[in-house]
Amino acid sequence: MITVETAVVGAGPAGAAAAHSLAASGHDVLLIDKATFPRDKFCGDGLTTLCLRQLEDMGFSAEAIPSFTPIHGAKLRAPSGREHDIPLPDGPGLYAAVARRSELDHALVDFATSAGATPMFGHKITGIDTTNGVMLTTDSGEVIQAKHCIAADGMWSPLRKLLGLHIENYRGDWHAFRQYFANVGPKAESALWIWFEPDVLPGYVWSFPLADGRANVGFGILRGSGISTQEMKPLWPELLNRPHIREVIGPNAIPESPHRAWPIPARIDHASLVAPNTLFVGDAAMACDTLTGEGIGQALLTGRDAAAAILEHPNDFSQISLAYSTAVRDELVADHKMASLLGKVLSKPKAAEAALAAVGTNDWTRRNFGRWMFEDYPRAIVATPKRWKRGMFSGPGAVVTQP
Ligand SMILES: Cc1cc2nc3c(=O)[nH]c(=O)nc-3n(C[C@H](O)[C@H](O)[C@H](O)COP(=O)(O)OP(=O)(O)OC[C@H]3O[C@@H](n4cnc5c(N)ncnc54)[C@H](O)[C@@H]3O)c2cc1C
Numbered sequence: 001m002i003t004v005e006t007a008v009v010g011a012g013p014a015g016a017a018a019a020h021s022l023a024a025s026g027h028d029v030l031l032i033d034k035a036t037f038p039r040d041k042f043c044g045d046g047l048t049t050l051c052l053r054q055l056e057d058m059g060f061s062a063e064a065i066p067s068f069t070p071i072h073g074a075k076l077r078a079p080s081g082r083e084h085d086i087p088l089p090d091g092p093g094l095y096a097a098v099a100r101r102s103e104l105d106h107a108l109v110d111f112a113t114s115a116g117a118t119p120m121f122g123h124k125i126t127g128i129d130t131t132n133g134v135m136l137t138t139d140s141g142e143v144i145q146a147k148h149c150i151a152a153d154g155m156w157s158p159l160r161k162l163l164g165l166h167i168e169n170y171r172g173d174w175h176a177f178r179q180y181f182a183n184v185g186p187k188a189e190s191a192l193w194i195w196f197e198p199d200v201l202p203g204y205v206w207s208f209p210l211a212d213g214r215a216n217v218g219f220g221i222l223r224g225s226g227i228s229t230q231e232m233k234p235l236w237p238e239l240l241n242r243p244h245i246r247e248v249i250g251p252n253a254i255p256e257s258p259h260r261a262w263p264i265p266a267r268i269d270h271a272s273l274v275a276p277n278t279l280f281v282g283d284a285a286m287a288c289d290t291l292t293g294e295g296i297g298q299a300l301l302t303g304r305d306a307a308a309a310i311l312e313h314p315n316d317f318s319q320i321s322l323a324y325s326t327a328v329r330d331e332l333v334a335d336h337k338m339a340s341l342l343g344k345v346l347s348k349p350k351a352a353e354a355a356l357a358a359v360g361t362n363d364w365t366r367r368n369f370g371r372w373m374f375e376d377y378p379r380a381i382v383a384t385p386k387r388w389k390r391g392m393f394s395g396p397g398a399v400v401t402q403p
Contacts (some may be wrong), residue, residue: 001143005028012283032115045098048374054300067099067214074193078356084224133145155284173223178259178260290340
Protein backbone atom coordinates (compact mmCIF):
# COMPACT_ATOMS: atom_id res chain seq x y z
CA MET A 1 0.00 0.00 0.00
CA ILE A 2 1.19 3.52 -0.86
CA THR A 3 0.51 6.11 1.83
CA VAL A 4 0.51 9.79 0.98
CA GLU A 5 -0.92 13.05 2.30
CA THR A 6 -2.67 14.11 -0.92
CA ALA A 7 -3.38 12.02 -4.01
CA VAL A 8 -4.03 14.00 -7.19
CA VAL A 9 -5.84 11.92 -9.81
CA GLY A 10 -5.30 13.24 -13.35
CA ALA A 11 -2.15 15.03 -14.50
CA GLY A 12 -3.60 17.47 -17.04
CA PRO A 13 -3.19 21.20 -16.29
CA ALA A 14 -5.54 21.06 -13.27
CA GLY A 15 -3.81 18.12 -11.60
CA ALA A 16 -0.28 19.26 -12.47
CA ALA A 17 -0.97 22.77 -11.11
CA ALA A 18 -2.42 21.36 -7.87
CA ALA A 19 0.48 18.91 -7.45
CA HIS A 20 3.03 21.63 -8.17
CA SER A 21 1.56 24.04 -5.59
CA LEU A 22 1.43 21.33 -2.93
CA ALA A 23 4.90 19.93 -3.62
CA ALA A 24 6.50 23.37 -3.81
CA SER A 25 5.27 23.94 -0.23
CA GLY A 26 6.84 20.69 0.97
CA HIS A 27 3.55 18.74 1.03
CA ASP A 28 3.64 14.98 0.35
CA VAL A 29 1.75 14.54 -2.95
CA LEU A 30 1.27 11.72 -5.45
CA LEU A 31 0.33 12.67 -9.04
CA ILE A 32 -1.47 9.79 -10.75
CA ASP A 33 -2.54 9.42 -14.39
CA LYS A 34 -3.69 6.51 -16.48
CA ALA A 35 -1.62 7.92 -19.36
CA THR A 36 2.14 8.22 -19.65
CA PHE A 37 3.53 11.56 -20.80
CA PRO A 38 3.76 13.02 -23.37
CA ARG A 39 0.10 12.33 -24.16
CA ASP A 40 -2.28 14.22 -26.43
CA LYS A 41 -5.40 16.03 -25.27
CA PHE A 42 -7.94 17.04 -27.89
CA CYS A 43 -7.85 20.82 -27.57
CA GLY A 44 -7.54 24.05 -29.56
CA ASP A 45 -4.18 24.68 -27.80
CA GLY A 46 -5.16 28.34 -27.21
CA LEU A 47 -3.65 29.91 -24.08
CA THR A 48 -5.71 32.84 -22.85
CA THR A 49 -4.40 35.69 -20.70
CA LEU A 50 -5.98 33.99 -17.68
CA CYS A 51 -3.95 30.88 -18.50
CA LEU A 52 -0.71 32.80 -19.15
CA ARG A 53 -1.12 34.73 -15.89
CA GLN A 54 -1.64 31.49 -13.95
CA LEU A 55 1.51 30.02 -15.53
CA GLU A 56 3.43 33.20 -14.74
CA ASP A 57 2.27 33.10 -11.08
CA MET A 58 3.45 29.50 -10.86
CA GLY A 59 6.88 30.50 -12.18
CA PHE A 60 6.41 28.25 -15.23
CA SER A 61 8.18 29.31 -18.41
CA ALA A 62 5.66 28.69 -21.19
CA GLU A 63 7.97 30.15 -23.83
CA ALA A 64 10.32 27.18 -23.46
CA ILE A 65 7.69 24.88 -25.04
CA PRO A 66 8.86 24.11 -28.61
CA SER A 67 5.53 24.90 -30.33
CA PHE A 68 4.85 28.05 -28.23
CA THR A 69 3.51 30.74 -30.57
CA PRO A 70 2.80 34.26 -29.27
CA ILE A 71 -0.44 35.86 -30.48
CA HIS A 72 -0.74 39.61 -30.96
CA GLY A 73 -4.33 39.83 -32.16
CA ALA A 74 -7.22 37.96 -33.72
CA LYS A 75 -9.10 38.09 -36.98
CA LEU A 76 -12.84 37.63 -36.48
CA ARG A 77 -15.32 37.05 -39.29
CA ALA A 78 -18.88 38.08 -38.48
CA PRO A 79 -21.87 36.02 -39.70
CA SER A 80 -22.35 38.53 -42.55
CA GLY A 81 -18.78 37.93 -43.78
CA ARG A 82 -17.43 41.23 -42.45
CA GLU A 83 -13.92 40.84 -41.02
CA HIS A 84 -12.67 42.58 -37.88
CA ASP A 85 -9.07 42.90 -36.73
CA ILE A 86 -8.90 42.61 -32.96
CA PRO A 87 -5.48 43.74 -31.77
CA LEU A 88 -4.04 42.94 -28.38
CA PRO A 89 -1.91 45.55 -26.61
CA ASP A 90 1.71 45.71 -27.78
CA GLY A 91 3.11 44.59 -24.46
CA PRO A 92 4.97 44.55 -22.22
CA GLY A 93 3.96 40.95 -21.73
CA LEU A 94 1.65 38.70 -23.71
CA TYR A 95 -2.13 38.32 -23.77
CA ALA A 96 -2.52 35.14 -25.80
CA ALA A 97 -0.47 32.28 -27.21
CA VAL A 98 -0.85 28.82 -28.71
CA ALA A 99 1.08 25.71 -27.63
CA ARG A 100 0.50 22.04 -28.36
CA ARG A 101 -1.14 20.31 -25.43
CA SER A 102 1.09 17.25 -25.77
CA GLU A 103 4.07 19.54 -25.05
CA LEU A 104 2.40 21.90 -22.55
CA ASP A 105 1.01 19.09 -20.39
CA HIS A 106 4.30 17.17 -20.48
CA ALA A 107 6.21 20.28 -19.38
CA LEU A 108 3.68 20.95 -16.59
CA VAL A 109 3.99 17.39 -15.32
CA ASP A 110 7.81 17.75 -15.29
CA PHE A 111 7.41 21.07 -13.47
CA ALA A 112 5.27 19.41 -10.76
CA THR A 113 7.59 16.42 -10.32
CA SER A 114 10.68 18.67 -10.25
CA ALA A 115 9.02 20.51 -7.36
CA GLY A 116 8.74 17.19 -5.49
CA ALA A 117 5.42 15.59 -6.55
CA THR A 118 5.80 11.80 -6.91
CA PRO A 119 4.66 10.61 -10.36
CA MET A 120 2.57 7.47 -10.80
CA PHE A 121 1.74 7.27 -14.51
CA GLY A 122 0.22 4.45 -16.52
CA HIS A 123 -2.08 3.64 -13.59
CA LYS A 124 -5.83 4.01 -13.94
CA ILE A 125 -7.86 4.66 -10.80
CA THR A 126 -10.79 2.26 -10.71
CA GLY A 127 -12.02 2.54 -7.11
CA ILE A 128 -12.42 5.14 -4.37
CA ASP A 129 -13.55 4.82 -0.76
CA THR A 130 -13.86 7.98 1.32
CA THR A 131 -14.91 6.51 4.68
CA ASN A 132 -11.49 6.95 6.30
CA GLY A 133 -9.51 9.59 4.43
CA VAL A 134 -9.41 8.40 0.81
CA MET A 135 -8.51 4.91 -0.38
CA LEU A 136 -7.89 4.62 -4.11
CA THR A 137 -7.39 1.42 -6.07
CA THR A 138 -5.82 1.09 -9.49
CA ASP A 139 -6.47 -1.25 -12.41
CA SER A 140 -3.28 -3.14 -11.50
CA GLY A 141 -4.43 -3.70 -7.92
CA GLU A 142 -2.31 -1.03 -6.19
CA VAL A 143 -3.89 0.60 -3.14
CA ILE A 144 -3.23 4.24 -2.26
CA GLN A 145 -4.21 5.59 1.15
CA ALA A 146 -4.36 9.41 1.30
CA LYS A 147 -5.68 12.03 3.66
CA HIS A 148 -7.16 14.04 0.78
CA CYS A 149 -7.81 13.52 -2.89
CA ILE A 150 -7.91 16.07 -5.69
CA ALA A 151 -9.99 14.76 -8.59
CA ALA A 152 -8.48 16.30 -11.74
CA ASP A 153 -9.63 13.45 -13.95
CA GLY A 154 -11.21 15.47 -16.74
CA MET A 155 -14.54 15.78 -18.51
CA TRP A 156 -15.75 12.22 -17.78
CA SER A 157 -14.35 12.27 -14.20
CA PRO A 158 -14.45 8.58 -13.26
CA LEU A 159 -14.06 9.60 -9.59
CA ARG A 160 -17.22 11.73 -9.76
CA LYS A 161 -19.02 8.74 -11.22
CA LEU A 162 -17.62 6.27 -8.66
CA LEU A 163 -18.79 8.64 -5.91
CA GLY A 164 -22.28 8.83 -7.45
CA LEU A 165 -22.05 12.61 -8.08
CA HIS A 166 -22.25 12.55 -11.87
CA ILE A 167 -25.16 13.99 -13.83
CA GLU A 168 -26.99 11.14 -15.57
CA ASN A 169 -26.53 11.26 -19.37
CA TYR A 170 -24.37 14.40 -19.17
CA ARG A 171 -22.23 14.72 -22.29
CA GLY A 172 -20.70 18.17 -21.84
CA ASP A 173 -22.02 21.61 -22.74
CA TRP A 174 -19.93 22.06 -25.88
CA HIS A 175 -18.83 19.53 -28.44
CA ALA A 176 -15.69 20.35 -30.42
CA PHE A 177 -13.62 18.98 -33.30
CA ARG A 178 -9.90 19.49 -33.73
CA GLN A 179 -7.48 18.64 -36.53
CA TYR A 180 -3.81 19.55 -37.02
CA PHE A 181 -2.70 20.78 -40.45
CA ALA A 182 0.84 21.14 -41.77
CA ASN A 183 1.95 23.36 -44.64
CA VAL A 184 -0.79 25.93 -44.01
CA GLY A 185 -1.05 29.13 -46.03
CA PRO A 186 0.55 32.42 -44.89
CA LYS A 187 -2.74 33.72 -43.47
CA ALA A 188 -3.15 30.76 -41.12
CA GLU A 189 0.55 30.74 -40.30
CA SER A 190 0.62 34.36 -39.21
CA ALA A 191 -2.69 34.95 -37.41
CA LEU A 192 -5.36 33.50 -35.15
CA TRP A 193 -8.71 33.28 -36.96
CA ILE A 194 -12.23 32.89 -35.61
CA TRP A 195 -15.19 32.50 -37.95
CA PHE A 196 -18.74 33.01 -36.67
CA GLU A 197 -20.56 31.05 -39.37
CA PRO A 198 -24.31 31.77 -39.29
CA ASP A 199 -25.16 28.04 -39.24
CA VAL A 200 -22.64 27.24 -36.47
CA LEU A 201 -24.00 29.69 -33.86
CA PRO A 202 -23.77 29.43 -30.91
CA GLY A 203 -20.29 28.25 -31.71
CA TYR A 204 -17.35 29.06 -33.96
CA VAL A 205 -14.67 27.73 -36.28
CA TRP A 206 -11.02 28.43 -35.43
CA SER A 207 -7.55 28.29 -36.90
CA PHE A 208 -4.79 28.81 -34.32
CA PRO A 209 -1.21 29.14 -35.61
CA LEU A 210 1.55 26.84 -34.40
CA ALA A 211 5.27 26.85 -35.11
CA ASP A 212 6.66 25.31 -38.35
CA GLY A 213 3.83 26.23 -40.73
CA ARG A 214 1.23 24.26 -38.78
CA ALA A 215 -2.18 25.20 -37.40
CA ASN A 216 -4.72 23.75 -35.01
CA VAL A 217 -8.06 23.99 -36.82
CA GLY A 218 -11.41 23.10 -35.31
CA PHE A 219 -14.95 24.04 -34.51
CA GLY A 220 -17.14 23.86 -31.46
CA ILE A 221 -20.83 24.24 -30.85
CA LEU A 222 -22.89 24.61 -27.71
CA ARG A 223 -25.14 21.63 -27.22
CA GLY A 224 -28.78 22.48 -27.70
CA SER A 225 -28.02 24.50 -30.84
CA GLY A 226 -29.69 23.30 -34.05
CA ILE A 227 -26.75 20.96 -34.87
CA SER A 228 -26.48 17.51 -33.31
CA THR A 229 -23.08 15.90 -32.70
CA GLN A 230 -23.91 13.38 -35.46
CA GLU A 231 -24.42 16.27 -37.88
CA MET A 232 -21.03 17.75 -36.93
CA LYS A 233 -19.12 14.97 -38.69
CA PRO A 234 -20.33 15.66 -42.25
CA LEU A 235 -20.27 19.40 -41.52
CA TRP A 236 -16.52 19.35 -40.79
CA PRO A 237 -15.21 18.75 -44.37
CA GLU A 238 -17.87 21.13 -45.65
CA LEU A 239 -16.67 23.89 -43.30
CA LEU A 240 -13.05 23.29 -44.31
CA ASN A 241 -14.02 23.79 -47.94
CA ARG A 242 -15.91 27.03 -47.50
CA PRO A 243 -13.93 29.43 -49.71
CA HIS A 244 -13.12 32.00 -46.99
CA ILE A 245 -11.90 29.27 -44.62
CA ARG A 246 -9.99 27.32 -47.27
CA GLU A 247 -8.36 30.57 -48.43
CA VAL A 248 -6.91 31.06 -44.92
CA ILE A 249 -5.86 27.45 -44.27
CA GLY A 250 -4.38 27.39 -47.75
CA PRO A 251 -4.88 25.11 -50.77
CA ASN A 252 -1.83 22.96 -49.92
CA ALA A 253 -2.54 22.38 -46.23
CA ILE A 254 -2.04 18.73 -45.27
CA PRO A 255 -4.13 17.14 -42.48
CA GLU A 256 -1.74 15.43 -40.07
CA SER A 257 -4.24 12.92 -38.66
CA PRO A 258 -8.01 12.41 -38.65
CA HIS A 259 -10.09 14.99 -36.78
CA ARG A 260 -10.76 14.32 -33.10
CA ALA A 261 -13.92 15.19 -31.19
CA TRP A 262 -14.41 15.66 -27.46
CA PRO A 263 -17.00 17.32 -25.21
CA ILE A 264 -16.37 20.38 -23.05
CA PRO A 265 -17.97 20.74 -19.59
CA ALA A 266 -19.01 24.32 -18.76
CA ARG A 267 -21.39 24.46 -15.82
CA ILE A 268 -19.37 25.30 -12.75
CA ASP A 269 -22.47 26.85 -11.17
CA HIS A 270 -24.12 23.40 -11.06
CA ALA A 271 -21.10 21.19 -10.32
CA SER A 272 -20.60 19.71 -6.87
CA LEU A 273 -17.08 20.83 -6.07
CA VAL A 274 -16.48 18.59 -3.07
CA ALA A 275 -17.12 15.07 -1.78
CA PRO A 276 -15.85 13.64 1.52
CA ASN A 277 -12.07 14.34 1.65
CA THR A 278 -12.15 15.06 -2.10
CA LEU A 279 -12.07 18.25 -4.21
CA PHE A 280 -12.99 18.37 -7.92
CA VAL A 281 -10.95 20.68 -10.17
CA GLY A 282 -10.68 21.64 -13.85
CA ASP A 283 -12.93 19.78 -16.28
CA ALA A 284 -13.90 17.42 -13.44
CA ALA A 285 -15.44 20.55 -11.84
CA MET A 286 -17.00 21.53 -15.22
CA ALA A 287 -15.00 24.76 -15.03
CA CYS A 288 -14.68 25.74 -18.73
CA ASP A 289 -15.83 29.12 -20.00
CA THR A 290 -19.31 28.63 -21.36
CA LEU A 291 -18.87 31.43 -23.92
CA THR A 292 -15.78 30.02 -25.66
CA GLY A 293 -15.21 26.51 -24.30
CA GLU A 294 -11.73 27.47 -23.07
CA GLY A 295 -10.72 25.67 -19.92
CA ILE A 296 -6.92 25.46 -19.47
CA GLY A 297 -6.75 28.70 -17.45
CA GLN A 298 -9.71 27.59 -15.32
CA ALA A 299 -8.06 24.18 -14.80
CA LEU A 300 -4.86 25.82 -13.53
CA LEU A 301 -6.82 28.24 -11.34
CA THR A 302 -9.05 25.61 -9.70
CA GLY A 303 -6.11 23.22 -9.25
CA ARG A 304 -4.15 25.93 -7.46
CA ASP A 305 -7.19 26.95 -5.39
CA ALA A 306 -7.65 23.36 -4.22
CA ALA A 307 -3.97 23.12 -3.24
CA ALA A 308 -4.14 26.47 -1.40
CA ALA A 309 -7.18 25.29 0.60
CA ILE A 310 -5.37 22.08 1.64
CA LEU A 311 -2.21 23.97 2.57
CA GLU A 312 -4.20 26.49 4.61
CA HIS A 313 -6.21 23.91 6.62
CA PRO A 314 -4.23 20.65 6.41
CA ASN A 315 -6.17 18.88 9.17
CA ASP A 316 -9.73 20.10 8.75
CA PHE A 317 -11.61 18.98 5.65
CA SER A 318 -14.70 21.07 6.42
CA GLN A 319 -12.47 24.20 6.33
CA ILE A 320 -10.73 22.96 3.16
CA SER A 321 -14.10 22.41 1.54
CA LEU A 322 -15.37 25.86 2.56
CA ALA A 323 -12.19 27.67 1.47
CA TYR A 324 -12.14 25.93 -1.92
CA SER A 325 -15.85 26.40 -2.66
CA THR A 326 -15.67 30.07 -1.68
CA ALA A 327 -12.63 30.72 -3.89
CA VAL A 328 -14.26 29.06 -6.90
CA ARG A 329 -17.54 30.88 -6.34
CA ASP A 330 -15.77 34.26 -6.08
CA GLU A 331 -13.52 33.67 -9.08
CA LEU A 332 -15.69 31.82 -11.57
CA VAL A 333 -19.42 31.57 -10.83
CA ALA A 334 -20.49 35.20 -11.53
CA ASP A 335 -18.47 35.08 -14.76
CA HIS A 336 -20.10 31.83 -15.74
CA LYS A 337 -23.56 33.33 -15.28
CA MET A 338 -22.64 36.43 -17.33
CA ALA A 339 -21.06 34.29 -20.05
CA SER A 340 -24.21 32.11 -20.23
CA LEU A 341 -26.33 35.22 -20.67
CA LEU A 342 -24.08 36.62 -23.39
CA GLY A 343 -23.97 33.23 -25.10
CA LYS A 344 -27.76 33.31 -25.46
CA VAL A 345 -27.63 36.80 -27.04
CA LEU A 346 -24.79 35.89 -29.41
CA SER A 347 -26.54 32.76 -30.63
CA LYS A 348 -28.61 34.92 -33.00
CA PRO A 349 -26.73 35.97 -36.17
CA LYS A 350 -28.12 39.53 -36.05
CA ALA A 351 -27.15 39.99 -32.39
CA ALA A 352 -23.67 38.56 -33.02
CA GLU A 353 -23.30 40.93 -35.97
CA ALA A 354 -24.37 43.95 -33.88
CA ALA A 355 -22.01 42.98 -31.04
CA LEU A 356 -19.05 42.64 -33.40
CA ALA A 357 -19.91 45.97 -35.05
CA ALA A 358 -19.91 47.63 -31.60
CA VAL A 359 -16.54 46.04 -30.81
CA GLY A 360 -15.14 47.60 -33.98
CA THR A 361 -16.10 51.15 -32.94
CA ASN A 362 -12.54 52.35 -32.26
CA ASP A 363 -9.06 51.20 -31.22
CA TRP A 364 -9.94 51.25 -27.52
CA THR A 365 -13.04 49.05 -27.96
CA ARG A 366 -11.15 46.65 -30.24
CA ARG A 367 -8.16 46.33 -27.91
CA ASN A 368 -10.23 45.95 -24.73
CA PHE A 369 -12.59 43.49 -26.39
CA GLY A 370 -9.49 41.47 -27.31
CA ARG A 371 -8.36 41.46 -23.69
CA TRP A 372 -11.86 40.55 -22.49
CA MET A 373 -12.23 37.81 -25.12
CA PHE A 374 -8.91 36.27 -24.05
CA GLU A 375 -10.05 36.34 -20.40
CA ASP A 376 -7.78 39.11 -19.12
CA TYR A 377 -10.90 40.69 -17.62
CA PRO A 378 -13.38 38.45 -15.84
CA ARG A 379 -16.49 37.85 -18.01
CA ALA A 380 -18.72 39.63 -15.47
CA ILE A 381 -16.34 42.55 -14.84
CA VAL A 382 -19.08 45.09 -15.65
CA ALA A 383 -21.44 43.56 -13.08
CA THR A 384 -18.92 43.02 -10.27
CA PRO A 385 -17.45 46.42 -9.27
CA LYS A 386 -15.65 44.94 -6.28
CA ARG A 387 -13.18 43.48 -8.81
CA TRP A 388 -12.49 46.84 -10.50
CA LYS A 389 -8.88 47.95 -10.08
CA ARG A 390 -7.15 51.22 -10.85
CA GLY A 391 -5.27 50.96 -14.15
CA MET A 392 -6.99 47.71 -15.12
CA PHE A 393 -7.44 48.82 -18.74
CA SER A 394 -3.75 49.58 -19.16
CA GLY A 395 -1.96 46.85 -17.15
CA PRO A 396 0.80 44.78 -18.81
CA GLY A 397 0.29 41.27 -20.18
CA ALA A 398 1.70 38.09 -18.69
CA VAL A 399 5.45 37.55 -18.62
CA VAL A 400 6.18 34.16 -20.13
CA THR A 401 9.97 34.15 -20.14
CA GLN A 402 12.03 33.05 -17.20
CA PRO A 403 13.28 36.03 -15.16
C1 LIG B 1 -11.69 20.23 -29.04
C2 LIG B 1 -11.42 21.05 -27.82
C3 LIG B 1 -10.79 22.29 -27.95
C4 LIG B 1 -10.45 23.04 -26.82
N1 LIG B 1 -9.75 24.19 -26.98
C5 LIG B 1 -9.32 24.88 -25.90
C6 LIG B 1 -8.47 26.02 -26.06
O1 LIG B 1 -8.07 26.38 -27.17
N2 LIG B 1 -8.08 26.68 -24.95
C7 LIG B 1 -8.46 26.29 -23.70
O2 LIG B 1 -8.09 26.96 -22.71
N3 LIG B 1 -9.24 25.18 -23.51
C8 LIG B 1 -9.65 24.47 -24.58
N4 LIG B 1 -10.40 23.32 -24.40
C9 LIG B 1 -10.70 22.87 -23.02
C10 LIG B 1 -9.47 22.22 -22.38
O3 LIG B 1 -8.95 21.23 -23.24
C11 LIG B 1 -9.84 21.59 -21.00
O4 LIG B 1 -10.62 22.50 -20.29
C12 LIG B 1 -8.59 21.22 -20.21
O5 LIG B 1 -7.87 20.18 -20.82
C13 LIG B 1 -8.96 20.78 -18.78
O6 LIG B 1 -7.81 20.33 -18.10
P1 LIG B 1 -7.94 19.23 -16.93
O7 LIG B 1 -6.59 19.12 -16.33
O8 LIG B 1 -9.10 19.54 -16.07
O9 LIG B 1 -8.36 17.88 -17.66
P2 LIG B 1 -7.58 17.01 -18.76
O10 LIG B 1 -6.60 17.85 -19.49
O11 LIG B 1 -8.63 16.31 -19.54
O12 LIG B 1 -6.76 15.94 -17.90
C14 LIG B 1 -7.43 14.90 -17.22
C15 LIG B 1 -6.42 13.79 -16.97
O13 LIG B 1 -7.06 12.78 -16.16
C16 LIG B 1 -6.56 11.52 -16.57
N5 LIG B 1 -7.53 10.51 -16.11
C17 LIG B 1 -8.82 10.37 -16.46
N6 LIG B 1 -9.37 9.32 -15.84
C18 LIG B 1 -8.41 8.77 -15.07
C19 LIG B 1 -8.35 7.64 -14.19
N7 LIG B 1 -9.42 6.85 -13.98
N8 LIG B 1 -7.20 7.36 -13.55
C20 LIG B 1 -6.10 8.14 -13.74
N9 LIG B 1 -6.09 9.20 -14.59
C21 LIG B 1 -7.22 9.52 -15.23
C22 LIG B 1 -6.47 11.63 -18.09
O14 LIG B 1 -5.58 10.68 -18.64
C23 LIG B 1 -5.96 13.08 -18.24
O15 LIG B 1 -4.56 13.15 -18.38
C24 LIG B 1 -10.78 22.56 -25.50
C25 LIG B 1 -11.45 21.33 -25.37
C26 LIG B 1 -11.76 20.58 -26.51
C27 LIG B 1 -12.45 19.26 -26.33
